Each structure stands twice: as C-alpha cells, then as structure tokens.
Amino acid sequence: MRAEEFATGDRSSGRIGRAVPLSTAQERMWFADAAAPGNATYNVPLFFRSREPVDAAVLAVALETVVARHAVLRTCYRLVDGQPVQVVADAVRPMVEEIDLGGLPDAAEQALAQARERGREPFDLSGGPVLRCTLWRGVPGGDAVLLVVHHIAVDGWSLAPLFEELAAAYLAARSGQAPRLPELPIQYGEFAVRERAESVGVELREQISQRAKQLAEVAGGLTLAGCRPNPAAPDGSRPGDQQVFTVPDEVVSAAAQLARSLRATPYIVFSAAVQALLHRWSGRGEFLLGSMTANRQQAELERLIGFFVNTVPVHCVVTSEQSFRELCVGSRTETFHALRHQRIPFDLLTAAVGEVRGGGRSALVEIGFVLQNMIAPTADDRLRWQPPLVLGTGTAKFDLLLIMEDGPDGLTLTVEHDTDRYPAEAVRELGEGFVSLLTAAVADPELPIGALPGGPDSFRIPQAPADRPAPVRPRAAAGPLDAQQLQAAELFTAALDAGAGSAAGQPSRLAAEANFFSLGGHSLLAVTMLAEAQRRHGIVVPPREFLADPTVAGLGRLLARGWSVTAAEDRPDAIPDGGPHPANAVQQRFWTIDRIPSLRSAYLIPTVVEYTGPVDPEALQRAVDTVLARHPALRSRFALDRRLRRVAYRTDGAPASASVIDASAWSAGELREHLAEVCWRGFDLAADAPARAELLTAGDRTLLVLVIHHIVSDGWSRQLLLAEVAEVYRAGTEGRDPVLTDPVHPATVTEVREDGPVAALAEAVTARLRGVPTDIELPRDRPRGELQGTEAVCRTVALGEELARRVRRVATEELGCSAFVTAAALLATTLGRRSGQRDFLFAFPWAGREDARSVEAVGMFVNTLVLRVDLSDGPTWRELLTRVREESVFAYRHAEVPFDMVVAALHPDRDLSRPPLTPVYLSSQEGPDSPPPLGPGITAGARALDPLHLKYELEFVVTESGEDLELALSYAVDLFDAATVTALLDDLVVDAGDLAADPDSHPMRRRPLWTTPK
Structure with missing residues (x-):
C-alpha cells in the first residue's frame, strides 16, 4: 500500500478508515504484549497536579480533541491473515474517571498511590482504547490527573505535544472555542506504511547484513558485578525498580566544557563515562551498549504523537590503560558510525546477528543508555498545571537501563533494573560509582580508566568471556536438507x-x-x-x-x-445451514450425559460479566443477538438418528436472543437466586437453541449473563464470543462496521487422525495406564451417595511472588517443566502423603483445535486426556517432574483418542455415584479470565458463579497471575467441608516450598500429613 492511499479523510481530524501494517517499532511492542498480556512494562503513566480545580467535562472534551487530531490514539491492533495490523476508529470519546478524596487526611498520598496502581493496569490492544484518564478531586493544593498511554502509541518525544496540546484544547474548550493548533502534515499510519515500504528495500537489507557481520564479532552476554543468574521470564517480562542519583552542577558544567574541547556533545562524555563504568563492573574490554534514539529524522514528525524510538547497538572498546579523553574520542567515532545505522529496526538487526553467529536469536544488548534531550512538556501560563511526572510501572525493559535527564533538580541518573538480575544494593553502588567516576574523569580527563574511582567494592566482577565469540557454526552442518x-x-x-x-x-x-x-x-x-x-x-x-x-x-x-x-482442496469452504451433521465423539458423550438430570447442570458453561459505566443496554442487546445469530454451532439442534445409532445435529434452527431486565430494585438475595436459575437451567437440545442470554441493569452496573451448553462450546469459544460482543458493541456505538472474521461451521473443521486407526492408539493408551487405580483416596468428610452431586465451591490461595519465582526457577528453568506438569506433581504428592496412595490418574483438557480453521470456530473441540503420576518408588522432586513431563508428552501424542474409549477399557464397571476413571480434574491457565471492555469509561470483570457446578469431585486449576501462581480447588459440597479443602491448599503451598528449596529431596519420605477419614 502506498502512503498516499492510507488517508481516506481529513488529516487534521484524523479520520482514517483503513487497516495498515504496524511500524517496526510498534510490532516490537505488539509482540511483547502478545507474549505477556496484561504486563505493565510498556505502560506510560503521566501524572500531573493542577493548582486549580479541573473541570472533568472540559477535560473529556480536550482529550477528545487530541485523540481526534492524532489517529494513533484511536487505533487498535488486530490479527488479519495471521499478521498484526492497525485499525483506526473514525472517532473515540475518551472518558474521565473521577475520584473524590475530599476529607481524607492523606489525600495527596492516596492520589499518587492510586495513580501508580492504575498506571500498571493492562491495556487491551485488540479492542482499545490505548489511552485512559483519571481525575482526583479533594487533593490539597489542587486536583491531580493521570493519563496512561500504551507505549505502542507514544514515546518520550510524544509527551510534550500530548501534554501541551491537551492544555491548549482544555483552555479552548473552557472558553467555548476551538483550539488553534497547526495542521499535522502526516499521520502515524502514513509513516508506518512508508517505513514498511522502505524496510523491504535492497539498500536497507544490505545495511542490515553488513552491520550484523560487524556486531556478530562482539561477544554477547554483558553481566556486571552483583548480577544474579536469573533469566527473564519465558514471556520476556521482568520485575523492575528504579533508583535515582543526582549529578552535581559543577560536574555537569565540567562535562560540557570537556565536550566543547573535543568538538562533541555532552552525550559523548556521558556515554564514555557509562562505558568506563561498565568496563570496571564487568571486566570486559569489548561489549555492546544499547543507545536509545528518537528516530524522528524528518521535520514532519517533530510534533507527531507516536512510537518512533529505536535501539542502536554501540560497539564499545575500553582498556584500563587509555585515558578518559582517549575513550571520549573513540566513543565519538563509534557513536557517529552507529548512528548512521539508526534507521535499521532493532529487531531485524538482532535477528540478523543471531543468524550470523549461528547460535539462534538471543538478546543483542542487555544494558541500555539514554540521554533524555527532548523538549520538556509545559502548559500554557494561563493554566496552573504543573509539569507532568512519568511514574514507574514496577517493570524493566533491560537488565539495566541508565537514563540521564535534566530536570527541575538538575541532571539525574535513573537506573532502571531487573530486580531478578540486579539487587538494589548492587544498583545503589553502581549509581554512586557512576557519579564518582564522572566527577573524577571530567576533573582530569588524562587519568587512565583504570585509575578512575567507581569500581565495585562490595561485589565480585564476573568472569569475563573472551571478547570475540566462538567461530560461527556452519548453517548446513547436518548436510543438505531433504x-x-x-x-x-x-x-x-x-x-x-x-x-x-x-x-x-x-x-x-x-x-x-x-x-x-x-x-x-x-x-x-x-x-x-x-x-x-x-x-x-x-x-x-x-x-x-x-x-x-x-x-x-x-x-x-x-x-x-x-x-x-482429507486433502485441502476436497474440503468444503462453507457448509450451508441444515444437515444433518454427525456429532463428534465428545458431543455424543455430552448428549448422553444430558439425559441424566442430576448431571445436566455440570455440562453448562455460564458466564456473568459485570460492566460498570455508561453501557447502552439496547446497543449491547443488539450486539449479543448479532453474535448469537452468527455462529452455526449456536443454532444447533441435536437428535438421535436411530437408524445410524448416533447423534446428529442441524444448524438451521432459530438463534437465541437476549432479553433486557431492570434489576435496580432487586435485593442481593433476589439477584443471586435469579442468576442461579438462569445459569444452571438445562436446555432441550432437540428443540431449543443451546444458548441463552440476559442483560440485567441496575444504575451504572450491567450484567451480561451468557449460558451455552458444553455440547456446542468450550472455553476457547467463550473467549471468542465475548470478544465479538465487545467488538460489535463498540462498532455500533462508534458508527462503524465491526471487524469480524467469517463464522466457521464446525463441520468444515478437519478431524486430525493418525495414519493408523484410532483403536490402535487407544490400545497404546490403555496399555500404558492399565493397572493404575481408577479411583483416588481423597480426604472426603462424607461418603459418596448413590448419585454424583455437582454443586461446588471454589477456594484459592496464592504462592506469593517470591515462592512462585523460586518454583519456576527449579521447575521451568532447571527442569523444563510447565506449570501444568508442576501442578500435577504437587497435587499427587500432597494427596499421596495424606492417604498413602502412590499411583494416580488425573483427567485434564486438550484444546483439540488442530485444524487452522478451528482457531476462529465456535464449537466443542476439547477432548479429555488422562495423566498418570507414579510415586511408587519414592522419586525425588527432580525425578518426579521429569516423569510427569514424559507422561504428559505421551498423553498429548495420543490426544485424539476419545475419552470414552479409554474409560470403556479401564473402568467398565463405572456407576453414577462418581466420575469415570478418576475423581480429580487438573488444568492450568495463563492469567485469569478477563472479559474485554466495551469502550472508554466502561470496566468489565468476570463475576464469580454462586453456586458453582462441576463435573468432578475435585478440580485443581493453577493460574499464572503475573509473577505469582494461584492455586484454586473447586470441590463437591456434598463430600468435603471448607476446612478440609483449605488445609489441602495449605499443604500444597508447603510442598511447593519443599520443591523450591531442594529439588533433589524425596517428598514421599516425609511424615504423612494425615490419614483419610474413615
């Protein structure tokens, strides 16, 4: 797409209605967010105080003006044909959240603390918005305001135009006038299109190749004294903190004088001091340092809000014998050389260096340095707004990032550090060392580097690697490819x-x-x-x-x-409504279970989403009805084909529709009773649509109740449906067409099969599991009845971030085991030490979406798999985790074997008093379920189900919640007391601590926790 094709409307208003590719800088942000959804690393919280009251309505108008002016602030980011693209809304109305702290003695502290907390709340890049605003009233000395923007839409250079244009728009709106702002010569999307066109050019590719060969000669892995061997999390997220150090004014003046004598900028002097410091702290004479550049090389980008920053690797060569002046001269030469390559996207360069080195893709730089020389944001003198403060987010982008900035208190050095890698005491000594080294260096530039102060006194310098990497491994070492x-x-x-x-x-x-x-x-x-x-x-x-x-x-x-x-060309692209279509194996089983009234509720998937804010109930009702009618699975009707002796379904039935109910006069008890009835009432699968929905309104709260039978839906489908409801609602309120993929008919999705028959696979599974007990001695408080009960309650406990990190360090980093494998080992150990049982079978889910078409399909694709955990020979934690990992791989490789085939072979004498094969279900998930928001000012949260129904007697779920691990046990209330389950969770935490403390200990040799009640 050419740049001139991008704009379809008035640039000054930002009316752009076409999806375009991301810039290379944005793509880096997008992948970081996809790898760690909800991580606050790339949030930009901008906090400022006003010495006069702020009018929330006027502030909202001013925000709308700025958002209309800069298209990047009303852009969301979605996958189209497997690639992320920018989708720009024609109009977005930002909402201002108001909080009154009047009367609180610590209002100012409360406002700042709440601002820090809100600054870390996640963004939904797929739905937007990428900007939110909060206003605190009742703060002594004036109101406080927080703007939080995702880094994908702004960089440091953007903060001045953002703040200043907001102030100008506020002044204009307060006086009832339109702001006088110069027309923008370009929108960010146009820049992205142009940059993408340039990135595929031969000239840039040659630059990347040449620069990669130069940088590949420098050994990577720069670590300093005090560094701990803790790699970043698998998703790249890092817990972080900051420390600030002040550089004396006389040192700043001397540095500027030295720079003038060298015909260089102060940046060169400060950069040389950083290089000398890193040399002293690493023992390395050659390394790469990441330098941040604004990357706004065209005048038209000067006042444009957007994300342009690039990281440029600078090749640093430092010896103890050279003088600081000589280091400055060498640094100036190399910096100028590096900046000639500043338009090379950092990710492309990192990948190219990995290709040359032959060791795969790894971090090109671990430590970054930036001198903030951008224009500081200022407001119009007629407004009593103080300069804004960028708050920390408790995260780190590098192992270490050194930021020098001239502010109200003079020149400061801020050291942002990965707290897993560098402890606070090491960073404190490093920052103080920089100030003392710079002070001595600018006072006497002829001093040798080795004579300068600032080395690590309290920490051991790491063993320095060779300054040249090992010879590059040949890329075709294994011979030509077949x-x-x-x-x-x-x-x-x-x-x-x-x-x-x-x-x-x-x-x-x-x-x-x-x-x-x-x-x-x-x-x-x-x-x-x-x-x-x-x-x-x-x-x-x-x-x-x-x-x-x-x-x-x-x-x-x-x-x-x-x-x-089935060859791809033989598969139908679309299936018209009608049928009949044969039910899959899981649907056959669910249809049979639905015939048993006592189990019917457990096979429903109810979801209650609570929206707070100005929801339009009619618009939400239309959105829900649109989504319910879109998907063939939700129009299904099921019946037994007696001639073929199997269940079949048709998809030409009428769809369900949502009703709107005013619940503002209901008591809490009435609401609970109503939700229980709606959520757990069964369906007539032959006559009714297998879905229903209600909207309950009460003041600024709106509850969406969506209930779907498990026979046509799974957890993946639920997330798809909620995302579509939010998109259709937003599109309707914004006056645009929703961005949706075509619905996929479940019958078009290929069922994956091995070359051999499934029966042969089932035989392999049953042979591996035969002889393992098909029941578990659980610490039940009451005996089973004749019919299995499904009503349940859930209890949760968190490990705490420190213990969670130690568990991950042992299980994931040392042993390569997932949270699921770790959870299975912990649960079996805890249950085994209580009962004396040593061999367990746990049920667990497999998504079953093997076909590319199934990714966007609403339907029931999940199969239930069986995992064996064997403790019979008293393994160590290390041996147990390895054993469970191998068992899980075996289960995955045989995932297409229907659960009923395994049950028929291993547990033929099952009855209705308990689940087949095992009473325990196990799963893991990355982050809690979070419904997508409906728009600005509307928050969305999942409401806990009360009561709860479940398919098993115990269901154990491990959730990776940020840095923490949350353990949840749902339990059948007719079998267990709350105190029993709470004690079980406590014991799981104790066992997790044992695993983290010594993975080579034997957990089953410890004293049993208790015996099963008689």
Whole structure:
C-alpha cells in the first residue's frame, strides 16, 4: 500500500478508515504484549497536579480533541491473515474517571498511590482504547490527573505535544472555542506504511547484513558485578525498580566544557563515562551498549504523537590503560558510525546477528543508555498545571537501563533494573560509582580508566568471556536438507521473516537441527506457520506434535507423515445451514450425559460479566443477538438418528436472543437466586437453541449473563464470543462496521487422525495406564451417595511472588517443566502423603483445535486426556517432574483418542455415584479470565458463579497471575467441608516450598500429613 492511499479523510481530524501494517517499532511492542498480556512494562503513566480545580467535562472534551487530531490514539491492533495490523476508529470519546478524596487526611498520598496502581493496569490492544484518564478531586493544593498511554502509541518525544496540546484544547474548550493548533502534515499510519515500504528495500537489507557481520564479532552476554543468574521470564517480562542519583552542577558544567574541547556533545562524555563504568563492573574490554534514539529524522514528525524510538547497538572498546579523553574520542567515532545505522529496526538487526553467529536469536544488548534531550512538556501560563511526572510501572525493559535527564533538580541518573538480575544494593553502588567516576574523569580527563574511582567494592566482577565469540557454526552442518526438510525450512523462513525479523535467512542455509524458538519464533508465530503449512500442502500439523520437536527436521517428519486424511482442496469452504451433521465423539458423550438430570447442570458453561459505566443496554442487546445469530454451532439442534445409532445435529434452527431486565430494585438475595436459575437451567437440545442470554441493569452496573451448553462450546469459544460482543458493541456505538472474521461451521473443521486407526492408539493408551487405580483416596468428610452431586465451591490461595519465582526457577528453568506438569506433581504428592496412595490418574483438557480453521470456530473441540503420576518408588522432586513431563508428552501424542474409549477399557464397571476413571480434574491457565471492555469509561470483570457446578469431585486449576501462581480447588459440597479443602491448599503451598528449596529431596519420605477419614 502506498502512503498516499492510507488517508481516506481529513488529516487534521484524523479520520482514517483503513487497516495498515504496524511500524517496526510498534510490532516490537505488539509482540511483547502478545507474549505477556496484561504486563505493565510498556505502560506510560503521566501524572500531573493542577493548582486549580479541573473541570472533568472540559477535560473529556480536550482529550477528545487530541485523540481526534492524532489517529494513533484511536487505533487498535488486530490479527488479519495471521499478521498484526492497525485499525483506526473514525472517532473515540475518551472518558474521565473521577475520584473524590475530599476529607481524607492523606489525600495527596492516596492520589499518587492510586495513580501508580492504575498506571500498571493492562491495556487491551485488540479492542482499545490505548489511552485512559483519571481525575482526583479533594487533593490539597489542587486536583491531580493521570493519563496512561500504551507505549505502542507514544514515546518520550510524544509527551510534550500530548501534554501541551491537551492544555491548549482544555483552555479552548473552557472558553467555548476551538483550539488553534497547526495542521499535522502526516499521520502515524502514513509513516508506518512508508517505513514498511522502505524496510523491504535492497539498500536497507544490505545495511542490515553488513552491520550484523560487524556486531556478530562482539561477544554477547554483558553481566556486571552483583548480577544474579536469573533469566527473564519465558514471556520476556521482568520485575523492575528504579533508583535515582543526582549529578552535581559543577560536574555537569565540567562535562560540557570537556565536550566543547573535543568538538562533541555532552552525550559523548556521558556515554564514555557509562562505558568506563561498565568496563570496571564487568571486566570486559569489548561489549555492546544499547543507545536509545528518537528516530524522528524528518521535520514532519517533530510534533507527531507516536512510537518512533529505536535501539542502536554501540560497539564499545575500553582498556584500563587509555585515558578518559582517549575513550571520549573513540566513543565519538563509534557513536557517529552507529548512528548512521539508526534507521535499521532493532529487531531485524538482532535477528540478523543471531543468524550470523549461528547460535539462534538471543538478546543483542542487555544494558541500555539514554540521554533524555527532548523538549520538556509545559502548559500554557494561563493554566496552573504543573509539569507532568512519568511514574514507574514496577517493570524493566533491560537488565539495566541508565537514563540521564535534566530536570527541575538538575541532571539525574535513573537506573532502571531487573530486580531478578540486579539487587538494589548492587544498583545503589553502581549509581554512586557512576557519579564518582564522572566527577573524577571530567576533573582530569588524562587519568587512565583504570585509575578512575567507581569500581565495585562490595561485589565480585564476573568472569569475563573472551571478547570475540566462538567461530560461527556452519548453517548446513547436518548436510543438505531433504525435500520435506526444505519445505519445513521454507515455512520457518516465511514465518520468521514476517514476525521475527528475518532470523532464518535462506531456507537452504538452515541446518536440520535449527530450532524454531531459538531462531526467534514464539507460540503465536508457530500457530501461524502451521496454519500456512495446511494452506500450502493440505497437511494438518498438530501443534502438540510440533512442540515436541520444534526443529526443521521435526517439522519435516510431520510433513512427510501426511497427518490430514482429507486433502485441502476436497474440503468444503462453507457448509450451508441444515444437515444433518454427525456429532463428534465428545458431543455424543455430552448428549448422553444430558439425559441424566442430576448431571445436566455440570455440562453448562455460564458466564456473568459485570460492566460498570455508561453501557447502552439496547446497543449491547443488539450486539449479543448479532453474535448469537452468527455462529452455526449456536443454532444447533441435536437428535438421535436411530437408524445410524448416533447423534446428529442441524444448524438451521432459530438463534437465541437476549432479553433486557431492570434489576435496580432487586435485593442481593433476589439477584443471586435469579442468576442461579438462569445459569444452571438445562436446555432441550432437540428443540431449543443451546444458548441463552440476559442483560440485567441496575444504575451504572450491567450484567451480561451468557449460558451455552458444553455440547456446542468450550472455553476457547467463550473467549471468542465475548470478544465479538465487545467488538460489535463498540462498532455500533462508534458508527462503524465491526471487524469480524467469517463464522466457521464446525463441520468444515478437519478431524486430525493418525495414519493408523484410532483403536490402535487407544490400545497404546490403555496399555500404558492399565493397572493404575481408577479411583483416588481423597480426604472426603462424607461418603459418596448413590448419585454424583455437582454443586461446588471454589477456594484459592496464592504462592506469593517470591515462592512462585523460586518454583519456576527449579521447575521451568532447571527442569523444563510447565506449570501444568508442576501442578500435577504437587497435587499427587500432597494427596499421596495424606492417604498413602502412590499411583494416580488425573483427567485434564486438550484444546483439540488442530485444524487452522478451528482457531476462529465456535464449537466443542476439547477432548479429555488422562495423566498418570507414579510415586511408587519414592522419586525425588527432580525425578518426579521429569516423569510427569514424559507422561504428559505421551498423553498429548495420543490426544485424539476419545475419552470414552479409554474409560470403556479401564473402568467398565463405572456407576453414577462418581466420575469415570478418576475423581480429580487438573488444568492450568495463563492469567485469569478477563472479559474485554466495551469502550472508554466502561470496566468489565468476570463475576464469580454462586453456586458453582462441576463435573468432578475435585478440580485443581493453577493460574499464572503475573509473577505469582494461584492455586484454586473447586470441590463437591456434598463430600468435603471448607476446612478440609483449605488445609489441602495449605499443604500444597508447603510442598511447593519443599520443591523450591531442594529439588533433589524425596517428598514421599516425609511424615504423612494425615490419614483419610474413615
């Protein structure tokens, strides 16, 4: 797309209505958010005080003016054909949240504390908005305001125009006038289109190749004294903190004088001091330092809000013998050389260096340095707004980031540090060392670097690696690729070029053992790549199989095996409404269970979303009705085909529709009773749509109650539906068409099958599990009845961030085990020590969405798998985790075996008093369920179900909640007391501590916790 094709409306108002690609800088932000949704690393909280009252309505108008002027502030980011794009709304009305702190003795402290908390709240980049505002009243000395913007829309240079234009718009709105702001010569989307066009040019690719060869010669892995060997989390998120150090005014003046004598800028002097400091703290004579550049090389970008910042690696060479003046001269030369390459996107350069080095994609720089020389934000003198403060978010972008900035208190050095890597005491000594080193260096520039103060006194310098990396491994070390491996290499290259910055290079140069994730891939790219494999070759490659061996050779083997029984060209692109369509194995089982009244409620999926704010009930009702009517699965009717002796369904039934109920006069008890009835009332699967919805309104609260039968939906489907409801609602209120993918008919989705019959796979599963007890001695407070009860309650406990980090360090980083594997080992150990049982079977879910089409399909695709955990020979924690990991891989490889086949073989004498095969269900999830918001000023949260119904006697869920791990046990109330389950959770936490403390200890040799009640 050409840049001039981007704009479809008036640039000054930002009326742009076309999806365009992300800039390379934005793409880096988008991938970071996709890897760690909800992480606050790239939030930009801007907090300022006003010495006069702020009018919330006028502030909202001013915000709307700025958002209308800068399209990037009303942009959201979505996947289209597997690629992220910018989607710009024609208009967005920002809401101002008002909080009254009047009368509180600590109002000022409360406002700042609440601002810090709100500054860390996540953004939904797919739905927006990317900007939010809070106003605190009743603060002594004037009101306080917080603007929080996602970094994908702003950088440091943007803060001045953002703050100043907001002030100008506020003044104008207060006087009833339009603000006088100069027309913007360009919108950010136009810049992104132009930059993308340039990024595929031959000249830039040659620059990347040449620069990568130069930088690949420098050894990576820069660590300083005091560094702890804790890598960043798998999703790249880092807990962070900041410390600030003041540089004396006389030192600043001397640095400026030295810079003038060298015909350089103060940046060169400060950068040389940083390099000398890092040399002293690392023992390295050669390393790479990341320098932040504004990357606004065109005058038209000067006052444009957007994210332009790039990281430029600077090659640093420091010796103890050279003088500080000589280091400044060398630093000036290398800095100018590096800045000639400042338009090379950092991600592309990182990938290219990894390709040259041959060791996969890894961090190119661990430590960054920036001198903030942008214009400080100021407000009109007629407004009594104080200069804004950028609040910390408790995260870090690098191992260490050194930020020098001239502010009201003079020149300061802020050291942002990854608290897992660098303890506060090391950072304190480092910052103080910088000030003392700079002071001595500018006082006597002829001093040798080795004679300067500022080295680590309390911490040991790390063993310095060789300053040159090992010889580059040949890319074709394993010999030429065969036909299937070449196909796999082409898929690797296409995916990595699109999403990870050309990390793979030419397909023929990839070695057979090249690992997709080492080359810079991630799970989202893997799914995209496997979908492309299906489109190109008509072969379904199950993610579970690829993840077991994510190499060129591994994917080649899967391509050669030909997993799809139906060629892509033979599959219908669409299926008209009607039928009948045969139910899958899981639907057959659910239809049978629905015939048993006592179990019916457990196979419903109720969701209650509570919206707070100015919801339009009629618009939300239309959105819900639109979504319920879109999906064939939600129009299904099920019946037994007696001739074929199997269940079939049709999709030409009438869809469900939502009703709106005024609940403002209801008591809490009446609301609870109503929700219980709506959420757990069964469906007539033959006559009714398998879904229903209600909207309950009460003041500024609106409850969306969405209930779907499990026979047509799973957890993945629920998230799709809630996202669509939010998108249709937002589109309706914004006067635009919703951005939705075409609905997928469940019958078009290919069922993945092995070459051999499923019966043979089932035999392998039953052979592996035969002889394991098909029940578990749980600490029940009451005996089972004749019929299984399903009413339940949930109890939760958090490990705490410190223990969670230690558990991850042992289980994930040392042993390569997921949270799910860790949870299974902990649960079996805790139950085993209570009862004496040593061999367990746990049920757990498998998403079952192997076909590329299933990713956007609403339907029931989940299969139940069975995991064995064997403690019989008293393994160590290390041995147990390894054993459970191997069992989970076996289960994944046989995931298409229907659960009923396994039950029939292992537990044929089952009855209705208990679940088949095992009474315990286990799962893990990344982050709690969070419904998407409906728009500015409207918050959304999932309301806990009361009562709860479940399929098993105990259901154990581990949730990775930020840095913490949350353990949840749902339990059948007719079998367990709350105190019993609370004690069970407490014991799980104790066992987690034992695992973290000593993975080579034998957990089953400890004293039993208690015996099962008789």
